[in-house]
Amino acid sequence: MSILSNILFAVILIVGVGYFARNVKKLIRNIKLGQDIDRSDNPSERWKNMAMIALGQSKMVKRPVAGFLHILVYLGFVIINIEVLEIIIDGLFGTHRIFRFLGGFYNVLIGSFEILAFLVLVAVIVFWIRRNVVKIQRFWKPEMQGFPKNDANYILYFEMVLMTLFLVMNAADFHLQHIPSEVAHYHQAGSFPISQFIAPVFDGMSNGLVILIERGAWWLHICGILVFLNYLYFSKHLHILLAFPNTYFANLNPLGKFNNLESVTNEVKLMMDPSADPFAAPANPDAVPAKFGASDVQDLNWVQLLNAYTCTECGRCTSSCPANLTGKKLSPRKIMMDTRDRLEEVGKNIDANGGKFVDDGKSLLNDYITPEELWACTTCNACVEECPVNISPLSIIVDMRRYLVMEQSAAPMELNNMMSNIENNGAPWPYSQMDRLNWKNE
Structure with a gap:
C-alpha cells in the first residue's frame, strides 16, 4: 500500500472510531438521566450472571434452534473480528498479513475464521428465512412495523x-499466493478451507484484476465493519455491547419481590413523627417534591434505562406474555421500545437546548405507553424470565402503575373495589367476615 493509502485508512479509522465514541458518550449521558440505584451488592453473583448469560448465552438456548444459530453468529463475529486487528495494522503500516510470522498457528486461525464465517453466513440466511419467509409470529407484532x-x-x-x-x-488472496513470483506482495500464509473453493473463479483473470478485487473486498470489509459499528447506536443490535453491563447490573432479588419506594417511606416516617410539623415550609424551597412512581423516563432508574437500550427486540417476552396471548394490548417488548424511543427524544431535546431539558409537553405515560397497556399486566414475571439478557419490563410497568395510583388516583374500578373490600372486609371479596363461610351450608 502507498503512503497515501495508509493516510486515507488512518483518516477513515479515526472518523469511524471517533463518531462511535461520540455516540457512546451520548448513550452514557442518556442512561445517567435515570434515578440513582445501588447495584453493587454481591459482585461474585453478578460476574457469574454476566459470564453465564451474556458471554455463555445460557438463556438463548432455551429455544434451541434460534439459540444455536445465535451462538454461531455470536462466536463468529467475536472470533473473526480478531482479524480486524491484523487489518488495522496492515492498513496503517502498509503491510500484508502481518501476523503470518505465527506460522502454523496463523494457518489454524485463518482456517477457523473461514469456517466460522461460512457458518455465520448460513445462520444469517436461516434467520432471514425465519423472519421473512416463515414469518414467525413474534416478529410480526404491531410494534415491529416500520423501522424495527x-x-x-x-x-x-x-x-x-x-x-x-x-x-x-x-x-483472491489464496489465488494470488499460488501464481508466479511477480506478485511477491502476496506471501503464502494462512489456511483457506472455504475460500479455496471460490478461488477457481479467478482463473484466467489478469493479476491486476484479481489484486483489484482482493483490495476492493479488503477496503469494503473494513469500512463495512466501521459502518456497522456506528450503526449499532441506532439499532437494536446495541445489545452486542450492552448485554454485558445489563446482565451484571440486573436485579438479583427473587422474581416478584417489590421494592419499597423511598419517597413513600419518607412520607410515612414524616407522618409517624410526633415532632414533625406537616405545615412547615420545605428546607429547600427550590427542591422538586419527590414523585411517587414514574410518568417519564427521568423518573425511572438508570438500570431501567440501560434495559431499554439493551433490548434485542427478539419478542420472547411478548410471545410468553399471557396478557398478550389473550389479545390484550400489552406487549413487554413495546414497553422497552417505547422507553428507548422516549429516552432518545429527551436526549435530542437536551442536545437542542444547550445541555438542558426543556419541557416538551410529552411524557412516557400516555404519549407512548397507555394505562390500558399497564393494567393489562398480570405481574407474572414471564417476560423477565424469558429475556435472554435479563431485562425487566415489569419493573417499568410497576413504577408507572404506582404513579397512576399514588399521583393520579387512576386505578381501575375493579382494583378500587378490591382495595375497598380489603379495607372493609379483610379480604378481596364483597362479603363480611361473618358471612364468609356461608357457602358451606348451601
Missing part, C-alpha cells in the same frame, strides 16, 4: 455482505 422490522433485516444484510467480502478477499 427494517432494522432487523438491515443487520442481516450487513452480516451477509461482511462475511461474503471476507471470503472473497481470502479467495
